[in-house]
């Protein structure tokens with residue numbers, strides 16, 4: 052009986068440990084699996100509290116937010132520099148590479164429940180109107196949000 056109780060105490064202690072936040076990596080590329088001038092992966096789903104690091108695998112790119120949920124943190128990475136963002140607020144985040152936004156160098160991160168998906172789709176329509184190439188890329192990413 053004593054062993055059973057001590058086992059239950061151990062189990063309770065393990066369940067009380069908070070889930071570790073994960074760090075995800077998005078590469079900034081001239082050419083990737085999803086085309087040219089591209090974030091890889093362009094669509095990413097993470098948990099609230101996770102971090103995402105944008106890596107300048109190829110130079111001359113940056114990552115900066117275009118749309119974040121209410122209360123979500125915005126970010127603006129420097130050109131050719133790594134930037135790490137912590138995504139605490141659930142929702143859909145849309146970001147771009149400033150030098151290549153006309154080539155649809157954009158990305159989508161879903162953090163938990165996508166409460167602001169309609170707002171994200173409206174913003175996407177606005178941004179996509181200026182794309183000179185890869186016109187369907189942003190819609191393709193947003194279609195993966197569920």
Ligand SMILES: [Cu+2]
Nearest residue numbers: 112148151156
């Ligand atoms: Cu770029």
